[in-house]
Amino acid sequence: KPNVYVTDEKGKFVQGKSEIVKLDPETIRYSLEIPDIQPGDAGRYTITANNGVGRPAKHQFDVNVERAPRFTQVPRDVTLTVGDYHEIVAEVTGVPKPTVTVASAKGIPVPGEPEYVKVDKDTYSFSLRVPNIQLGDAGRYTIKANNGVGRPAKHKFELDVELAERAPRFVEVPANVVVDPGEDHEIVAVVTGVPKPNVY
16 A cells, blocks of 8 residues: 655655545555645645655645735826827736726726736736826826726825926917096906916
8 A cells, every 4th residue: 555645845754634545455545634825825736656666656736825906006097198108017916816907986997908017926027018108198097907806905195297397378468459548447467378377
């Protein structure tokens, strides 16, 4: 009858409640119950059967521990200028790899090709490039990460958009007038500029 055991990536014996059931004179069924699995238990394991005859039989297998998504870095509120390029950046962890989306307050997805970069075993850096920001892009946005495990992770952030600074310019100027003494007269001018010009 073989001696069966399971080891982790470091060769350490995995503890738990094991059971061996004899199926016939040559065959057994081995089971190992591991209580309270945690994310740190994920990894590659080896099961070994040895009966002293020839080489031990070995088989490697992976154990993945699913985890709901969680943001470890989120986009901050930001003020941009019309025409700016902006990159929405976040860092998310979860198993399996979460899908990240960004949508406006009305639920309209922000267009573009997101980019994911693996930071470590189950953490990813997310970025979404948004070119040519316009005044209509201002508002509240929600970034959401979902991997089908637990609840999706969500975070809201604000995007303010300002016009680019422009020197003041008269669109309409006061006309030359002849005024009789004692009459009231209104001087009218229209001026544009960002920020709003001070007129005197």
